[in-house]
Structures are given as structure tokens and as C-alpha cells.
Amino acid sequence: MNCDAARLAIGGDPGASTPELEEHVRGCAACAQWRREMQALDADILRALQLPPDMAQATAARGAPAWRQWALAASAVLATFAVFALWLLRPSDTLAHDVVTHVQGEPDSWLATQQVSAEELNHALSGAGVALHITSDKIVYAQSCWFHGHYVPHLVVQTALGPTTVMILRHEQVGGRRAFHEAGMSGVIVPNERGSIAVVARGSAEVGAVAGQMGGEVHWMPEPAPSPPQAH
Amino acid sequence: MRNSEPQSPVSSISGRLRAPDPRDPVTQLFESLRPDLLRFAHWLARDRAIAEDIVQEALLRAWRSRDALQDQRAARPWLLTIVRREHARLYERKRLELVSLDDATEIAPSPGTEESEDQLFALRHAIMRLPLQYREPLVLQVLGGFSTEEIARELQLSATAVLTRLFRARNKLRVLCGMTAAGDVTLNEGPA
Numbered sequence: 001m002n003c004d005a006a007r008l009a010i011g012g013d014p015g016a017s018t019p020e021l022e023e024h025v026r027g028c029a030a031c032a033q034w035r036r037e038m039q040a041l042d043a044d045i046l047r048a049l050q051l052p053p054d055m056a057q058a059t060a061a062r063g064a065p066a067w068r069q070w071a072l073a074a075s076a077v078l079a080t081f082a083v084f085a086l087w088l089l090r091p092s093d094t095l096a097h098d099v100v101t102h103v104q105g106e107p108d109s110w111l112a113t114q115q116v117s118a119e120e121l122n123h124a125l126s127g128a129g130v131a132l133h134i135t136s137d138k139i140v141y142a143q144s145c146w147f148h149g150h151y152v153p154h155l156v157v158q159t160a161l162g163p164t165t166v167m168i169l170r171h172e173q174v175g176g177r178r179a180f181h182e183a184g185m186s187g188v189i190v191p192n193e194r195g196s197i198a199v200v201a202r203g204s205a206e207v208g209a210v211a212g213q214m215g216g217e218v219h220w221m222p223e224p225a226p227s228p229p230q231a232h
Numbered sequence: 233m234r235n236s237e238p239q240s241p242v243s244s245i246s247g248r249l250r251a252p253d254p255r256d257p258v259t260q261l262f263e264s265l266r267p268d269l270l271r272f273a274h275w276l277a278r279d280r281a282i283a284e285d286i287v288q289e290a291l292l293r294a295w296r297s298r299d300a301l302q303d304q305r306a307a308r309p310w311l312l313t314i315v316r317r318e319h320a321r322l323y324e325r326k327r328l329e330l331v332s333l334d335d336a337t338e339i340a341p342s343p344g345t346e347e348s349e350d351q352l353f354a355l356r357h358a359i360m361r362l363p364l365q366y367r368e369p370l371v372l373q374v375l376g377g378f379s380t381e382e383i384a385r386e387l388q389l390s391a392t393a394v395l396t397r398l399f400r401a402r403n404k405l406r407v408l409c410g411m412t413a414a415g416d417v418t419l420n421e422g423p424a
């Protein structure tokens with residue numbers, strides 16, 4: 001492989017690796033440097049693509065006169081204060097959003113149909129120091145997920161509403177029941193003895209009854225010693 | 233890895249099927265992938281409203297042909313392929329250049345952001361400025377996770393032609409972001 005072919009292979013796919021390319025790069029400092037630059041660029045491209053393009057913001061920023069930029073800055077400050085105030089008043093909204101985002105990140109969870117084994121369920125619960133009084137055959141998904149700095153049980157229960165996610169949040173205190181609708185999901189976060197329980201289902205389902213039932217089944221045990229997060 | 237795309241024609245509003253059961257696992261799987269599809273369509277079409285139309289139409293097509301999806305793990309690349317083809321159909325039908333390149337070229341980063349944010353901002357708009365022939369394989373590869381061979385099949389190009397376009401796309405991005413360009417490759421681009 002010569003430098004032209006190596007540059008094409010690297011520029012076309014910086015993550016590519018073939019024996020011929022590796023051999024060439026080992027003996028060619030210029031192509032090795034080109035690959036490092038392309039891999040760095042690719043990481044930035046991925047970050048750039050992970051958000052959709054925002055043309056409205058871009059158009060607004062283009063060619064604006066100075067007074068408008070000051071006005072925009074003032075508006076931004078006011079908006080920041082407003083968001084901060086809203087956040088203070090409704091802290092569980094952020095929590096709800098994070099719960100929804102977490103559920104979206106595990107789309108397969110709502111496709112499960114097989115009852116989880118007692119071992120799987122115990123593994124998901126014990127990491128958070130939680131037990132359930134029930135052993136329902138309706139629990140079809142049970143994972144111990146890293147969420148807000150702690151392992152939390154992430155369960156999916158088959159209910160009359162369809163697959164319903166239950167997250168037992170030992171470290172999330174909420175002042176009262178908080179219902180939410182986001183990203184095509186409906187949910188509720190309810191306070192419990194030592195934290196809170198989040199319940200989420202698709203559509204506009206009323207999940208309060210599920211939250212109430214699950215809340216009564218949770219048994220809090222001493223919290224296990226923390227361990228570092230793992231990829232999940 | 234991929235399933236074949238449905239062959240049914242684009243549906244009209246009056247001809248649409250009744251809404252799928254939201255509790256159907258396949259419907260739920262498709263809906264869970266909607267944000268990914270929308271982001272992908274948005275980068276192709278550069279217009280959110282059109283991207284939403286494309287995704288809606290693509291999901292309708294996919295739902296009609298859901299029996300073709302043998303392995304649910306293949307749903308994402310399958311749906312991305314349908315979205316890409318839906319965008320190509322729209323582009324072909326209407327010859328849409330959805331956003332003027334001038335609009336994308338005169339954009340300045342917003343003041344007060346960190347340097348890395350500025351760089352990311354510049355890169356996002358550099359991607360927007362790329363002609364579709366370069367932007368499309370780049371988005372397919374980086375965002376969609378498609379291999380060079382899969383992109384080649386999808387775009388009906390040779391693998392070398394795809395690599396050339398991707399090389400040039402990255403080279404253009406380097407220039408648009410203020411870096412020096414590498415020497416161009418001079419391989420022929422042609423259909424496979």
C-alpha cells in the first residue's frame with residue numbers, strides 16, 4: 001500500500017483497520033499523523049451530528065446589529081433566571097426528563113415478553129438495596145442501571161396499559177406526586193419511604209395506579225456499599 | 233444486515249392505513265427510533281418540517297412492510313435506509329435545495345461560548361454547507377453506522393467512489409473549519 005491509498009482509506013473511514021493499512025502506518029509517520037487528525041475530526045463530526053442542525057438560531061445570529069446582540073444577551077440572562085427559577089420550583093421536572101431519556105435509551109426493554117428469572121430480578125434489586133414483596137410473572141425486564149450516580153432497579157412490568165417501566169429511585173427525593181408527559185410517554189414520580197418511584201408508559205396512559213401498587217410492594221434494605229459505574 | 237425496503241408506492245393521505253396499535257412491539261420499536269430517524273432526516277434535508285414529513289412517510293412504509301423485518305436488531309439500519317430513500321425521492325421529485333448554501337455560509341458562532349463550543353458550532357455549519365453528494369455518505373457513515381460497502385450499495389456507487397467522497401467530505405470540513413487541506417485523491421467516481 002502506498003501513501004495515496006493509505007490517505008484515501010483513512011480519509012474515507014478513519015476507523016478502518018486492515019493489515020495492509022496497519023503495516024503502512026507503522027512505517028509512515030505522515031500517514032500515522034493523518035490518521036490521528038482524521039480520527040480527532042471524526043469524533044468532532046459525531047458530536048456535531050448528534051444534535052440536529054438549528055437553522056433558526058443560526059439565521060438569527062447572522063448579521064444582527066449591535067443593539068440586537070445586547071438585547072439578545074439580556075434576553076438570554078432573563079431566560080436563564082427564568083429557567084433557574086422554574087427548576088427550583090419544579091425540581092422533579094428535570095428528574096422526569098432524565099427518566100424519559102433513560103427509558104428511550106433502552107428501547108428493547110419494552111419489547112421483552114419473557115418473565116425474568118428470580119436471579120435476574122434479585123440482581124437488579126439488590127444493587128440498590130431494594131426488595132419486592134411480590135414475585136410477579138408480569139416482570140419481563142430487570143436491569144440494574146447507572147442513573148444519577150447510583151445503581152437503580154429498572155423494571156418493565158406487563159400491565160393492562162402495556163409494558164410499563166418502573167424505576168426505583170432511592171436517592172431521588174420529591175416533594176409530592178408529579179405527573180408528566182414527554183416524548184410520547186406518560187409517567188409519574190411518587191415519593192416513597194426512602195426516595196421515590198418513577199413509572200412510565202407509552203402514550204397517555206394513567207400510570208398512577210401502577211405507581212401506587214408498586215410503591216406498596218417495595219421493601220427498603222440497608223444500602224450496599226457503592227461500586228464504580230460500568231458501561232450500560 | 234439490512235432488510236429489503238418496501239416496494240409499495242408513497243401513500244396518499246386518504247389512502248393511509250388505520251393507526252397501528254401503540255402497544256404493538258414493532259410499533260413501539262419504530263417509535264423508539266423516531267428521534268434517531270428525525271435527526272438523520274434533518275441532516276439530509278436541512279429543514280425540520282420536511283424532515284418530519286420524511287420520517288412520517290418512512291415509518292408508514294416501514295409499518296406496512298413490518299413483516300419484512302426478520303430481526304429487530306436490524307430495525308435501525310433498515311429504517312435509516314427507508315428514510316434516506318424517502319429523502320431521495322422527495323429530492324428527485326421536487327429538486328429541492330432545502331436550504332440556501334448562502335444561509336449556511338454566513339453564520340457566525342454565538343458570542344460568549346467556549347472555544348470548543350465555537351469549534352463545534354463551526355463544524356455543524358460546515359457540515360450543513362457540504363453538497364449532498366458528500367454530506368449524505370458522511371451522515372450515513374458517522375451517524376448511521378453504515379459500512380463503506382453498505383453505503384456503496386445504497387448509493388449505487390463503487391466502494392472506492394464512496395471512500396473518495398468521504399475523503400473529500402472530511403477534507404472540505406477541514407478547510408471550512410480553518411485547517412489546511414490535504415492533497416486531493418484522483419480516483420474515478422462511478423457507479424459500481
